[in-house]
Amino acid sequence: MSLDAPSPHGSTRRRPTWLLGILPLLLIVVTLGGFLALDGPGLGDRNGPPVEExxxxxxxxxxxxxxxxxxxxxxxxxxxxxxxxxxxxxxxxxxxxxxxxxxxxxxxxxxxxxxxxxxxxxxxxxxxxxxxxxxDVAVETPGEDVSFLGLMALLGIYVGVIPVALGMLWLPWLRRVPASRIRFLMALTIGLLAFLAIDATLEGLALAQQGSQAFGGSALVWTGALVAFLLLSGISAFMADRERRARAAGAGGGTLALLIAVGIGLHNLGEGIAIGSAYATGALALGAFLVFGFALHNTTEGLAIVAPLADRRPRLARLASLGLIAGAPAILGAWIGSAAFNANLAAFLFGFGAGAVVQVIAQLLPTIRDDQERTLHPAAVAGLLTGLGIMFATGLLVSG
The missing domain is CATH 2.60.40.1890 (PCu(A)C copper chaperone)
Incomplete structure (x- = not known):
């Protein structure tokens, strides 16, 4: 008999839509309830010793x-x-x-x-x-007091906020670069971001092996990356209308710069977590050379943020907000890593940062196409390789 059977008077009695949607769920609940009430028939007692992990x-x-x-x-x-x-x-x-x-x-x-x-x-x-x-090395764990949190904040400023701000000082130079070389610089930006995505993924996978495997292990990294990619894609689509309106009013370019800053900020959040946790366990030698290495490595991130703004004249407050979005998460990450480090959460956040960076790369790819609609033309390839090379070279200072 159809759910929408005609009534004796000739009219059709339609069931409520919500009832049609909830009926399968109710049947599932009843079935599982009966299975549990019967104490799982057919399963019996498990043979062998208990599984202990x-x-x-x-x-x-x-x-x-x-x-x-x-x-x-x-x-x-x-x-x-x-x-x-x-x-x-x-x-x-x-x-x-x-x-x-x-x-x-x-x-x-x-x-x-x-x-x-x-x-x-x-x-x-x-x-x-x-x-x-x-x-590996026994070191007393620092107390989680105000002075320690202040030290972590200072470290986050040194390796996150200041380097990004210094890198953004390339904006005046970018305005004088001929338009024919902008594609090279945008490709260089993609190379910088691609290195960050790879680095965050590898860090996340390493942390996933240290955490509880019951929560998914390495799947946490890929889940975090997928969530970030989808979330940032939705935000990008939402902001696209605002960008078009801004361009019609003679502004624009800020949306892409904002997305880059968000992606870099999420990466720096994971980096701050790694720094804070390493410091708390005494595994990070906080020498001036290492801080210098982090700072030089992250300075190139500022260049990536201002590259889409080369043909614009954003206000100083706008530039400052972009710098804080990209660099300040390193402070929060250092606090989390030093005071409440969790390998599972850190693995997810590293994956989240990698997914965000990949989404930003997808937004940047159309900007490097040449007049023949080629993406991997000679200038673009040179820019990509240069960006990867810069990040690899400065990354050696951090691991050295």
Whole structure:
């Protein structure tokens, strides 16, 4: 019988649209409810030992103490029975009760440690499984007080805000560049951004391996990239109308510059997270040379922002806002990385930054086409390779 069967009086009785949409959902709920009420018929008890997987999400070192924040990645509850440091059994507190799936517990290991030494911690479960966690260099974790957060903010300004602002000083020079060379400079901008996208993706994949695999592992990076690409595409489409109206009024060019600043800002957010977390664990040598390397590496990002504005005369306030959008996220990232670092969140954010940069590249590609509608003409290829080369060369200073 049709849902829209005619009535005895000849009229058609139509069911409400919402009822037609919710009916399949109700049937699914009833089916699953019956399955659970019958205690999962056919599944039976699982054979074999329980599956125990533990990931260490954060390590905090204080005098005489090592705190480990652990998460249960496996499907079964886990009980930590014993702990070893460099093959010696040690006392610990926390984890007395079973840790449920995806549950988080902080284990406090009572163990004197020596700064600069390497340690290997072994956590043994009640079934005898062993989870190893290395500490490459033992350094006391800084306290999360106002002075420490101020230091992280200062570091974010040095490696994010100031370099981008300095790079934007190329705008007067860009205005004097012949129009025939603008395609080369836009291609160079794409090369700079392509390096950032690759770098963010690789950083995210590395962090995903350190985090809880129950949340998806490397899939977090690709999910973050897809979300950012779609989100920024929607924003770009929304702003396209405003850009057309602005061009009709004699302005314009700001939308593309804003999208570039947003993409770079998201990348610098991930970079700040990496810097802050490394500083908190003592893995980053904060020497003047390293800060100089970061600054030089990020200065080219300012050039990428102002390249679409070469034929415009934006107000100083507009330029300042673009610089802050691109550089200030490094401060927020440094705070997150040093005070509340989470490898899963960091992996997602690195992927998010990479996806945003890729979307910006898609917006820039039409600007480098020549008169024959070719994208990879000689000038464009030269610009792309130059941009990649600049970022690779300055990146050596950061890793050196």
């Amino acid at each position: 533990i990931s260490v999400e954060r390590t905090t070192l204080k005098p005489g103490l090592i705190d480990l924040q652990v998460r249960n990645d496996g499907p079964d509850a886990v009980t930590i029975a014993q702990a070893q440091v460099n093959d010696a059994f040690v006392q610990f507190s926390g984890g007395e009760r079973p840790i449920p799936r995806l549950g988080v517990e902080t284990l406090r290991i009572h163990q004197p440690w020596i700064e600069g030494e390497a340690y290997e911690i072994a956590l043994m479960t009640s079934t005898g499984a062993t989870i190893l966690h290395p500490i």
